[in-house]
Amino acid sequence: MKLVYFAWVRERVGKTDEQVSLPQGVETVADLVRWLKGRGEEYEYAFENEGVVRAAIDHVHVKPEARIAGAREIAFFPPMTGG
Amino acid sequence: MAAKIRIQAEPFDAAAETAALTAGASDIGAVVAFTGLCRDEGGRLAALELEHYPGMAEAEINRIADQAQARWPLLGLTVIHRFGGIAPGEGIVLVLTASAHRQAAFEAASFLMDYLKTQAPFWKREHLKDGSVGAWIDAKEADDRATERWG
Numbered sequence: 001m002k003l004v005y006f007a008w009v010r011e012r013v014g015k016t017d018e019q020v021s022l023p024q025g026v027e028t029v030a031d032l033v034r035w036l037k038g039r040g041e042e043y044e045y046a047f048e049n050e051g052v053v054r055a056a057i058d059h060v061h062v063k064p065e066a067r068i069a070g071a072r073e074i075a076f077f078p079p080m081t082g083g
Numbered sequence: 084m085a086a087k088i089r090i091q092a093e094p095f096d097a098a099a100e101t102a103a104l105t106a107g108a109s110d111i112g113a114v115v116a117f118t119g120l121c122r123d124e125g126g127r128l129a130a131l132e133l134e135h136y137p138g139m140a141e142a143e144i145n146r147i148a149d150q151a152q153a154r155w156p157l158l159g160l161t162v163i164h165r166f167g168g169i170a171p172g173e174g175i176v177l178v179l180t181a182s183a184h185r186q187a188a189f190e191a192a193s194f195l196m197d198y199l200k201t202q203a204p205f206w207k208r209e210h211l212k213d214g215s216v217g218a219w220i221d222a223k224e225a226d227d228r229a230t231e232r233w234g
Contacts, residue, residue, distance in 0.1 A: 007134055007206035008219045059139035061202065075136060075204075079222030082133070082164060082205025083119055083176050083196055 001068070003036075005046070006077035009053055012046035022068075029055045030064035032074065046076070054079060086148040086160040090140050092167040095177050104159040104179050111158045113185040115192040117178040123171035129212045133175065135166040136204035147198040151180070154194070155187040162195065164205065197230040 004017040026035050033050060036043040047053055055062050056075040068074060087104075089095075097118050105111055121131050144162050151157065159181030169175055178195045182188040201222070209217030 004136070006136055006204065007208070056136075056139055056204070059136075059142045061143075075139065077136065077204060078206060078219065080201060080204055081207045081220045081222050082135070082203045083200035083226075 001071060002073045004073060004075045006075065008078055009046050009076050012042060014042050027067055027069065028064065029057070029062055029066050029068060029074070032068060033064070033076075052078065084152065084158060084160065086145070086152065086162065088141060088144050088148060088161075089163045090135065090137075090144075091163065091165060093165070095163045095165070095174055097174065097177055097179075100161050100163065100177060101179055104161050104181055108158065108181070110183060111181045112183045113188040114159070114179060114181045115185070115188040117176075117192050117196055118174050119176040119196070121169045121171050121173050121175055124209070127211060128171055128209055128217075129214075130171070130210045131169045131175070132208045132210055132216075133166045133169060134206045134208070135164075139204045140164065140166075143203050144199065147195060147202060150198070151191045151195050155180075155182065155191040157182050157187065157191055160191075160195075162199070164199065164203065166205065168210070194233055197226070197233065200226045201230045 001020055003020055005013045010016055026032055033047050037047050053076050057071045058073055097116055101116055148160055157180055161179040163177040165175055178192050180188040180191040207220040211217050
């Protein structure tokens with residue numbers, strides 16, 4: 001599964017994207033965030049305010065409880081400031 | 084009616100886009116054009132940098148455009164959103180809505196801008212005149228409230 005990061009989430013994680021193999025039990029976006037935070041302090045920092053970081057699965061906005069089975073690409077990013 | 088949606092680094096020409104939208108049409112009675120510009124923030128700002136999520140930016144703006152077309156009887160719709168470095172005075176975003184009567188065009192343009200600001204995956208960062216890179220701009224609660232009013 002490919003993870004991609006944008007704006008200050010990207011800067012805090014220290015990479016634009018990565019491929020991950022998820023262990024059993026990581027079934028939702030919230031599970032994935034919890035798992036990522038256990039991988040190192042850069043992830044802890046990026047997701048320190050979990051309610052702030054947004055997620056998208058395959059280019060569609062999703063909530064933390066969204067299931068990730070079958071996802072090709074999951075993105076994490078701050079609230080959007082376009083327009 | 085197919086919406087014209089473009090994500091590009093290059094500047095856009097609002098007048099030329101409006102002319103293209105209405106060319107050959109005799110049923111359009113109203114065109115609303117909204118252009119969002121880069122401010123210099125009292126002389127402090129050298130440029131804005133816009134990061135975007137390629138692929139999702141197009142997909143999300145298409146979804147927003149579909150919602151606008153489902154709610155209002157639009158006869159034409161153009162959305163152009165830039166990314167990369169943008170200097171003060173330059174356009175960032177262009178929304179054109181065309182309809183038979185003005186109310187649909189006004190409302191749809193306002194709806195589109197509210198959703199673009201809060202749902203389209205773009206992020207702004209300031210580059211300052213003193214050469215430093217400023218902070219990522221925080222999302223505004225007022226923009227979320229503006230979006231919520233559409234239900």
